Amino acid sequence: MNFKRMLTLLPVSTLLISALAGCGSDSNTDSKSTAAATAAPTAAATPSGPPVTLTVEVFDRGIQGQPDLNNNTWTRYINDSFGKANNAIVKFVPVPRSQEVDKLNVLMAAGDAPDISFTYDSPTVSRYAKSKGIVELNDLLAKHGKELMNYLGKTVLSYGVFEGKQVAIPAKRTSLAWGGLFIRKDWLDKLGMPVPTNRDELYNTLIAFRDKNPGGVNGVVPWVVATGSNYNFGNLAESFWGKQTDEEFVTMPSWLKPGNKEELKFLNKLYNEKLISKDFALDKTGKQADADVTNGKAGFFGANWDYPLRQNISEPLKANVPTANLVPIDIFKNYEGKYKKLAYNENGVNVIIPKSSKNAELAIKYLNWMSDPKNLFFLQYGQEGVNHKMVNGIPQVIAQTGDNLQTSYLNLDYTLVVNGAELGDQQKNIKALAASAPGLEAVAEQSYKINTTDTYTAFFxxxxxxxxxxxxxxxxxxxxLMTDQLINCKPAxxxxxxxxxxxxxxxxxxxxxxxxxxxxxxxxxxxxx
Structure with a gap:
């Protein structure tokens, strides 16, 4: 079998969300015994000699108030549990999220890439496999990754095969929703306007946001956008695309799709009428967009389906504008009357081991350790009563700061074997998605439902x-660059x-x-x- 590579549609427009034993015990002796059993093996099982340093990539997302990415609740658990058991020190190598491919290419070329590296870009993995720059994993998985293979399953693993050899370990994706669209319902109510149901109604709504400034803010932004970040154009492009054969839809780049030119022209019109972020092309990280949303200046935006539910967005927005009411909407209808939108396939991030690594065996042992339900649960939810509480059998994350803060949803960047909530049952996973946004559970369920309706997946x-x-x-x-230029240029x-x-x-x-x-x-x- 060959490595299954995702077709990059390249649209101009272009994720989530058994507890530790003894946590509720009143006995100090019981608590210490449980912690020891959880975090460390017997002395006889521990390798001897100086510890080995296992380097692992981690995304630096630039989250406000983020902890030391090498010294926090989650990294200490990893080193106390896996590290001590394997006479290893797990050291995390931060890579800027917005530059992940560029940075990884530099590290790979220099022979300095972490023992465990990863990327969401499948063609990048293909390039490394073709140049023999990454380790073939079949034998290592057979010897040290049985629990990992059982957890992922053949289908997910098949996405990491190149010319019959396993060269990447794709994470299991448990949530298939991708993008979403959100609007300030409180602004609509103040203006006496309904939730828009199509592009024309959205256009009129954006004008009202611009001209009437229902939030009474300085610097209102009707539609917040930031190139290369979470903030995107949702499924706007799909709503413009005309009829295509299956072959055309799969093989044709977005730039040639019927209606794509009209979509960019529509965005150009919005930009020139000051309806979208003025400096969207300069906001590569989305920090300005985040500020506009959390300060209550944004009327409408597209982002990951769960983005406004995340703690770093929902909490400051609530603090700054207690009456703000962001709701998910489905608005961009295509010629078939469907709200066609991209959803994820069942595979997530691609984990690779560079040929330069001297710790390939330890790397597989680490991923195998991570796939143990107990370890995976802690990395996603932490300790009951401290990091989460159980409600109707579903863990609900408790808002955290400092060392307990997760810089990605459910520690996505530290749980490399899974993308999404993992409770061993898909219905529980979906409930956990909603429960991960306390006070916004109904909004989360609505957003997930909307963004798993009328979906298509990229062809493999x-x-x-x-x-x-x-x-x-x-x-x-x-x-x-093309997208930025076309939106910024003069209409003529x-x-x-x-x-x-x-x-x-x-x-x-x-x-x-x-x-x-x-x-x-x-x-x-x-x-x-």
Missing amino acids: YDTPNESSIKFSKTLGDMGK EFDALYDKLVAEYMAAGGQAIMDENVKIYRAMQAYKK
Whole structure:
């Protein structure tokens, strides 16, 4: 089997959410005994000699008030439990989330990449596999990863196979919702306006937000956007795309899809009418967008389906604007009358071990340790009564600061074997998603339901696209710049600029990728027949 690589649609527009024994005991002796049993093995099982340092990548998301990424509740648990049992020190190597591929490429080229590295970019993994830059994992998994393999299952693992060899370990994705759209319902109520149901109504709503400033704020932003961050255009592009064959939908880059030009022209109109963030192209990290949302200046925005429910957004917004009411909406309807939107496949982040690593065996042992339900539960939910409380059998996260703060939802960046809540049952996982936003459970359930309706998933090819391996990074960067230019330009310049930029994009590798996609797609369809 070949490494299954996700087709990058490259749209111009472009995740979650058995307790420690003895926590409730009144006996100090019982508590100490339980902690010792949980965190450390017997002395006979502990390797001797000087400890080995296992380096593990972790995203630095720049969250306000984030703890030391190498010294917090979660890293101490890892080192007390896994580290001591394996005579190892687990050291985390921070990588800026917004620069993850660029930074990883530099580290890989220098032979300095962490023993456990990861990326969400599948073509990047294909490039490393093709150049023999990462470790083949079949034998290591067979010897030291049985619990890990049982947890992930064959389907998830198959996404990390290249030319018959396991070269990546994809995380299991338990929540398939991706993006979402949110609007200030309290602003609508103040204006006496209904929730918009289509693009035209949204346009009129944005104008009202701009002109009437229902929040009474200094610097109102009708639609908050930030290039390269969580803040995006939702499924706006899909609502403009016209009818396509299955082959066209799968193989054609977004720039060529019928209606895509009109979508960018619509955004250009909004920008020139001061309806979207003025400096969206400069806000690469989304910090300004976060500030606009939490300070109550944002009327509407697209982001991850759960983003406004997260502690670092919901808490400051509530503190700054107690009456703020952000609600999820489904608004961008396509020609079929559907709200077509992208959802995740069952695989998540790709974990790899660089060829330069001298600790491949220990790395697999670490991931295998992590897949143990007890360890995974602690890393996601922590200690009962301290980090979470149980309500109807579902853990609810208690708001945290300092060392207990999780810089990603349910410690996504520390739980590399899973993307999403993992309670061993999908219905419980969904309930946990809602419970992870105390006071906003109904909003969370509504958002998840909306964003798992009328969804499609990116097509997976069973053969690597050599052109994509070669050009995808360049085209990805190019696509972001194109989007910024087209939204920022003067309306009279739009048509000519769009045609010029798309022609350059296709000449820079877009055409080669599409042609190869078509060839692989047709071969797959012929095989199915």
